[in-house]
Amino acid sequence: MIDLRSDTVTLPSPAMREAMYRAELGDDVMGEDPTVNRLEALAAEMTGKEAALLVVSGTMGNLVSVLSHSRRGEEAILGDQSHIFHFEAGGASALGGVVFHPVATGRFGELDLNGLKNAIRPAATNVHYAPPGVICLESTHNRCGGTILPPTYLQAVRELADAAGIPIHLDGSRIFNAAVALECPVRELTRFADSVQFCLSKGLSAPVGSLVCGSRDFIARARRTRKMVGGGMRQAGIIAAAGIVALTEMVERLAEDHRHARILAEGLVELPGMHLDLDTVQTNLVILGPRAPHPEGPSFAQELARAGVKIGDIGGGRFRAVTHYGIAQADIHEAVRVMQKTWRELRY
Numbered sequence: 001m002i003d004l005r006s007d008t009v010t011l012p013s014p015a016m017r018e019a020m021y022r023a024e025l026g027d028d029v030m031g032e033d034p035t036v037n038r039l040e041a042l043a044a045e046m047t048g049k050e051a052a053l054l055v056v057s058g059t060m061g062n063l064v065s066v067l068s069h070s071r072r073g074e075e076a077i078l079g080d081q082s083h084i085f086h087f088e089a090g091g092a093s094a095l096g097g098v099v100f101h102p103v104a105t106g107r108f109g110e111l112d113l114n115g116l117k118n119a120i121r122p123a124a125t126n127v128h129y130a131p132p133g134v135i136c137l138e139s140t141h142n143r144c145g146g147t148i149l150p151p152t153y154l155q156a157v158r159e160l161a162d163a164a165g166i167p168i169h170l171d172g173s174r175i176f177n178a179a180v181a182l183e184c185p186v187r188e189l190t191r192f193a194d195s196v197q198f199c200l201s202k203g204l205s206a207p208v209g210s211l212v213c214g215s216r217d218f219i220a221r222a223r224r225t226r227k228m229v230g231g232g233m234r235q236a237g238i239i240a241a242a243g244i245v246a247l248t249e250m251v252e253r254l255a256e257d258h259r260h261a262r263i264l265a266e267g268l269v270e271l272p273g274m275h276l277d278l279d280t281v282q283t284n285l286v287i288l289g290p291r292a293p294h295p296e297g298p299s300f301a302q303e304l305a306r307a308g309v310k311i312g313d314i315g316g317g318r319f320r321a322v323t324h325y326g327i328a329q330a331d332i333h334e335a336v337r338v339m340q341k342t343w344r345e346l347r348y
């Protein structure tokens with residue numbers, strides 16, 4: 001089976017298992033796990049922030065960040081296609097009373113600057129408004145197909161946020177994919193945000209964990225919020241050990257996943273009736289689907305799974321294939337072959 005549903009299916013590398021076995025441990029809620037402390041210092045250094053905090057998941061990282069930036073009744077201004085808005089069970093609203101204010105998302109995951117400007121409504125100007133608490137960006141962008149927010153765009157949002165005095169949180173679950181694709185240090189992308197959350201458990205292949213990075217003050221608040229949502233872990237060095245390997249050994253290889261995504265996309269784009277926007281294939285995600293809605297019948301993903309290739313069904317007649325550690329170039333060629341055959345059989 002060639003599993004392209006997500007890069008979250010990646011299994012830890014042998015070096016990670018070895019590091020987990022040997023990890024020096026302590027009680028992290030007491031700040032005494034040396035391996036967690038090492039990972040947090042490394043993450044802070046790489047993202048150019050003062051401090052970092054290990055959390056269980058990307059969802060928890062975003063939740064803790066939004067709650068640490070904003071107060072109950074304030075707005076999180078975010079993309080209408082963002083992961084925080086769509087796929088995180090409304091956590092910041094449900095648990096923290098933060099109001100989601102969605103803004104239209106462009107083709108590459110960018111929020112229209114005018115839309116963003118209009119969404120920032122200082123409470124002082126009108127009694128009807130919930131005041132802005134935080135702006136959330138996402139790069140690479142999941143629903144847009146792994147697209148990158150370029151530094152020029154991040155800079156423009158930074159200027160807007162500074163003018164309004166609002167912090168920026170970056171959902172950088174796959175920010176290392178962006179950095180590798182742009183061939184720049186990750187800190188060149190994270191420097192525009194007050195906080196960033198990135199995942200160890202996606203393309204970087206660690207089994208569990210995300211890091212929230214930001215100023216010392218912000219991370220102190222985030223640490224308390226993490227405790228509040230039940231995310232304080234004890235001998236978390238077991239997880240952190242794999243995370244250190246992820247950051248030191250697994251970043252550069254993301255370029256291979258990007259090459260594979262390109263091969264996959266180019267092998268499918270010319271199929272009859274195929275809608276696949278090659279310009280959005282910038283990292284390791286490929287979103288595709290039929291140009292015209294398909295009549296009743298089995299979906300492409302269901303048929304493919306029967307033929308030995310798993311991809312994700314992301315709704316609205318669209319599918320997602322994700323390349324990752326553990327998928328070799330030969331698997332990609334095989335996946336293209338099977339996908340072409342299945343597509344033709346389904347007569348899209």
Ligand code: TLP
Pocket residue numbers: 005006007008056057058059060062083084087138140141142171173174199201210
């Ligand atoms: N995305 C997952 C699933 O939710 C669909 C995936 O397979 O892509 N931000 C972004 C941009 C994400 O893509 C994800 C996970 C998260 C946050 C949440 O991370 P986790 O799953 O660790 O809570």
